[in-house]
């Protein structure tokens with residue numbers, strides 16, 4: 001059984017929070033990794049409401065340094081420090097991130113220096129390459145340095161447990177050899193590992209936060225199982241306003257999903273004006289791309 005990717009939408013609002021939607025933040029959980037994508041003000045309380053301990057965070061991916069995406073960072077860093085967070089915390093973000101983190105640590109005070117932080121400035125390409133997964137990013141077109149991210153679980157050959165049971169192959173260190181596709185002798189019989197393997201497909205979740213419409217967003221999300229995309233405004237907004245505010249409309253976000261051939265789309269970063277009427281955004285997007293949701297705060301999805 002494949003390890004699940006669980007994504008919790010901690011905040012689905014945008015620049016101004018509402019009673020229903022907090023500032024942007026999402027937590028992606030996979031095996032021992034808990035990757036926080038953006039950290040708007042109040043994110044640590046959203047963690048509490050979701051029943052998740054913020055000390056579990058292993059990495060933070062920052063899309064850009066506009067306040068609505070990062071004002072929760074000093075608070076969460078302070079809480080980690082108070083709770084004796086004792087691992088290395090990796091923070092990834094666009095150009096300028098090192099200076100921003102330094103400023104934010106100043107807000108936490110000198111004690112912020114007890115945290116072991118690794119800050120990496122990124123622009124495009126693979127930025128994390130683990131045995132089981134990788135993370136890549138692409139530059140977005142906002143009015144400050146901004147990036148989008150993709151989290152990809154690598155394709156893997158796995159042993160078919162049903163076949164192991166059928167052939168009465170016991171649990172032993174030899175399974176590791178079979179998993180490599182080797183021929184192994186078990187109970188006097190030769191067993192070919194290749195015949196017991198099946199392919200677990202790669203899985204991909206992409207995050208396109210604040211941006212104007214751009215081709216990098218399409219490339220980044222290509223073939224994703226889930227694209228989480230900002231859709232700040234309705235299609236009724238003028239292109240001047242979208243360009244000036246450097247954001248996407250519902251139909252632009254759905255257009256990225258369609259062009260990228262993703263399986264499903266989650267729209268976030270809704271303007272406060274759609275507080276009570278997210279169906280406007282959802283309905284418009286659905287005309288372009290069918291498999292779309294507008295998640296509420298604290299909702300989660302698994303894949």
Ligand SMILES: [Zn+2]
Nearest residue numbers: 014015068210
């Ligand atoms: Zn924003």
Ligand SMILES: [Zn+2]
Nearest residue numbers: 064066142210
């Ligand atoms: Zn922004």
